[in-house]
Amino acid sequence: MEPFIRRQADNGCEWLELEPPMRAYPELTAGFTTRSGGVSREPFGSLNLGLHVEDDPSDVVANRRRLAEALAFPFENCTYAEQVHGKEIQVVTKRERGAGRDSRETALQAKDGFVTNERGVILHALFADCVPLYVYDPIRQAVGLAHAGWKGTALQIAKSLLETMSAAYGTKPRDVRAAVGPSIGACCYEVDEAVVRRMDRVIAETGAAKAGEDAQASFYVPQPDGKFKLNLQQLNRQIFIQAGILPSHIEISGLCTSCRTDLFYSHRKEGGRTGRMAAWIGLR
Template identity: 75%
Template sequence: MEPFVLEKADNGCELLALAPFTRAYPQLSAGFTTRLGGVSRGDFSSLNCGLHVADEPGDVVRNRRLLAEALEFPFDACTYAEQVHGNEIQVVTKAWRGAGNDSREKALQAKDGFVTNERGVYLHALFADCVPLYFYDPIRQAVGLAHAGWKGTALQIAKALLETMSAAYGTKPRDVRAAIGPSIGACCYEVDDTVIGRIDRALREADEEATVQPADVLCYEQQPNGKYKLNLQQVNRQIMIKAGILPSHIEITGLCTSCHTDLFFSHRKEGGRTGRMAAWIGLREA
């Protein structure tokens, strides 16, 4: 069953709730925006949440405010970063609450993963084909969010985030609930030997350090033209399992951002001129 369920807020935002998380843990909010229900125009129509694309900044901030309103979050609790396709993780405390919500200059700099155990701090990351990764430790009440393009995936950002949660909060991977959100699927994602070489190396390195070996799963398939169809969602799932998350604790979407440009922005499908969706996760204040 698809874990991301479409809901329409009273203000018109159309959002995908991470239903297995939010139904089991009412204190948790997690999900993914669509491109629908905002004020942006043209190529960025309409719920573009990315300030780093060529959209009007005022429209983007208005969209982010609409998102916060739809989720019943204070806007000054919504925290954003400048992502760089790396694997650096930021521990977010209340001192960072609201960073980057209306300005790139005030965002968390050069970070692609974020963790917090502070209630009322809502983590946001931006996507237009890359893979959103969600983490929740219900024992220690900590959450994490990561942005995993092929570079972040090759750098095992999922493993880096788990290690940060362990160091910061004492998280044990077997306790973690994880989810893999809407992104470009193997159906639409063709890559070359360089990318596959990096992915193979990451999977081998994960194997060497793994305490659990998942069943063999096809993560890519060579095409007649010599290139490969790559399933980044499945690669990240394999890395999560090798890092100690139980397979039964991982939700994975069936939604491809490139196949569904009526619902999502897709950098590859739309030739690079497009908006960004936001993934979010956070623990509500009592």
């Protein structure tokens, strides 16, 4: 069953709520926006949340305010970063709360993952095909969020996210609830051999290759033109499992951003000129 459930606020803002863990843990808020319910004009119509895509900055900030209003968050608590397709994780405290909400200059710099145990700090990351990764430790009351494209996946940012939570808060992976959010699926994500060779190292390091060739086939499939269809969602799930999260504690979306450009922005499908969705997580 799809864990991300579509919702719409009175102001028209539309998002997908990470329903199973939010039902189990009322203090948790987590989800993923759609492209609908904002004020941006084409080709960024309409709920673009990225300040770096040549959209009108005032429209982007208005969209971010609309999202905060829809989710009943104080806009001052909404925290954003400048993402660089790396694996650096920042521990976010009340001091950084609200960073980057209305300008790139004030954002957390060169970070692709964030963790916090501060209530009211809402972490955001931006996406248009890459994989959003969510983690929640209900024992130590800490959350984390990461942005994993193929580069972040090759660097195993999912593992770095858990290691940072463990060092900062004493998180034990077996206690963690995790989710792999909407992103470009294996149905649409074609890559070259150089990328696949990087993924082979990840497969070997996470122990997925122990089952032989069938295990590799679950992560990528060769195509007649020499390219490969790559499954970033399953790779990140495997990294989570190798890091110690129980398979039964991992939700995974079946929604493909490239297939569903009626619902999402897709950098690849739309030729690079498009908007960005936001994933968020926090403790109320």
